[in-house]
Amino acid sequence: MTSTPALYDKFLECSGVSTDTRRIAPDSLFVALKGASFDGNQFAEQALAAGAKYAVVDDPSVASQQPRCLLVEDGLLALQDLARHHRQTLTIPVVGLSGSNGKTTTKELIAAVLSTRFRTYATVGNLNNHIGVPLTILSIRTEGDGPAYEMAVVEMGANHQREIALLCSIAQPTHGLLTNVGKAHLEGFGGIAGVRKGKGELYDYLIETGGTVFINSRDKVLMTMYRERLKTTRSDNTFANVIFYPADEPAGAQIELLSESPVTYRDATGETVTHLPGQYNFDNMLAAMAVGYQFGVTVAEANQAIAAYNPTNNRSQVVLRGSNTVLLDAYNANPSSMAAAIRQFAAMTAPRKVVVLGDMYELGDESAAEHAALGKLIADAKFDLVLLAGKDMKYALESLPTAYYFPDKFSLHNWVMDHPMTDTHFLIKGSRGMGLESVVPFI
Template identity: 45%
Template sequence: MKIEEIYQCYLQCTSVNTDTRKIENNTLFIALKGENFDANTFAEEALSKGALFVIIDDKKYHTDKKKMILVSNSLQTLQELAKYHRQQLGLPIIALTGSNGKTTTKELINEVLSKKYNTKATIGNLNNHIGVPLTLLSFTEDTDIGIVEMGANHQKEIELLCSITEPDFGYITNFGKAHLEGFGGIEGVIKGKSELYNYLEIYRKTAFVNLDDEIQNEKTLQITRYSFSQKAKSDIKIDSIAANPMVIIKYNKIETQSNLIGLYNANNIIAAITIGKYFNISDIDIKEAIENYIPTNNRSQLIEKNSNHIILDAYNANPSSMTAAISNFIQIEAKEKIAILGDMFELGKESLIEHAKVIQLLENTQIETYFVGKDFFKSKIEKENLHFFDTYENFEKNFKTVNPKNQKILIKGSRGMALERTLEII
């Protein structure tokens, strides 16, 4: 069956799904395969739960020729269907990637643009080769602007996502030490993320650029761009940035007080301001959108518990974001401070070196710091205020005896460390 015919089936459905646990009536169910699962085996179940059509790629499960669409590769069909749908809609799409801050920036952009337009953005962090197509297929004729987050942990992944999404605009938050193992080092990160720039240049699209980032500036010299800066001549000139701990941005004589913690969030906010200005959102609407945005899902949340003020940033961590969070925490004015830091994953052969660098950031401070995880433990040093635990369980036993009061507490680690559990013992 040609993609045009499959598209006609898609148009009869109200949603697209790859998980039988979330099947709704009139869903298009796409059976994907993984290392440990084969959703083809659930094709009949999907129909029984209300799916209108099912796409499968294993003919032995092709038991209903009217409602089951047999293809050679379900994942490839999902991606082709998403691309075809994007082309039929023809709406402007903003793509963004980067080492840190993608999801926060995406949400801020969505908040700002939704003041004037009917926008739709990536839900959560569904930003990979499956999530991006599903995001595109959620766009409708009523969508004015689409905002697509793109994640990657190896070369050519952003290139693939661009070929599916065909973005009209692009923004790279930064180039940091994330997924070093997959990219093969920081140069690999720069090359991989810049695949978005390559697409924008080839197809003569527009990049949003932070001119204060030397790499962004250099990589976009041949691209049509709309820029922001605190220092250089740019389309959007930022007057000042402050944080203690919430970020305050001043531009065009307007002061915007955000609910985001730390200077490392400043560029995320400024990018949303810049993109808002490009799409003719008024200054007052931009200010209101940013000031009303409250982060969730363990991303730079400020929580008060038992007299303690907690910065919960436990959604993810890499050397760049960890360094930024610690630097900001050191600058926060408070007599008593505790840092609880979890291992950073996917760093490959650089892992122990990068964990040791993080420890060095706190070596000469008075901050009581608890390092949790095997790589921090392997890199431990002897210092009275630095405490090392190879497992969360060992940390938990110790920390239950601390009973902190009136403290500023930073909690940060990779998602796999699940350090939000610490809230239960504070």
């Protein structure tokens, strides 16, 4: 068996790490992983032929056939242990973040702000789970070939308890924050109390290791979670390394929100217009500012970075289609993020407003009730037209007798194509599995 130190020596000879034979970089380290319907060991030879320098496998029969195969007990655990070992060689600050909504947007904003002064590495896309976080850590090099990073921003996602604790043990953040805690992944976490406990594992890790915690002082749930942890982890009920935002803003950074469509704010440096809509994105900006200020980024530098950020990842993205404006937020959805998006869209000024909404996944036994509650919220907003797609969106119809319902998105495509609209604002939102961005070309 190949030990972690021995495997690390091989890793240092490689250009990077890959778990996908479709994307093998020259001289990379291929790690064979197993899934419900695949066994990466069977692709080790293919990875080596495609340019990998070594292949990490946990099948002795595969390892015996190829001298460049490195045998380990378990491929996934080897990947995670390798990332832990590499993390311990890094001396740079690592900002870890999680939350029910807004993780990726906040990660991108933090990275944009920090990049004004530091060479910053941030999680690519949404590589934020038990595989993605190790790959993220292993991509951070501070010497040798390539850029020498001075900061890292690591996004951590979870759909069950103890997952954030695992990811913290790998990423070992020195700083961290939760964007919020809401109704996401209720099925895996076992309800909203389970979500709070699971997401709070980031606070637990930072408090126990003496890291720095950033907390939105206006978020009652986050403040309550913080106080609960102080009572159980510290006898004096104090924790020095906490920064409350916006309460702890530096002089000159006191911000006045002027508009939510898009977010426009004013501080001592003047007025800043962004590309993102909604109060929820303003909170994400405040988090990025707080992190930046902690590391010496000026107010002006932070504002410039936030103003320049323009999403292209189906999250809070504005797409123009002729005379129509599409607010595309189709990367993910849960009851909390849906409610925030609907309220923000309802508050917008537009000649005609249409919502195109898809199912919210991973709600378990709460799915029918949560979709029904969503229907009531939509009804109160009084949009000009409501289009619903997905098997569970039928529960929202109880409060929306005039809504159009489509059991799948393909019949939705046909309806939208057959009913062209102009001078209309659209909100498109649904869980990732719905893939509702496919509606945009038909608008």
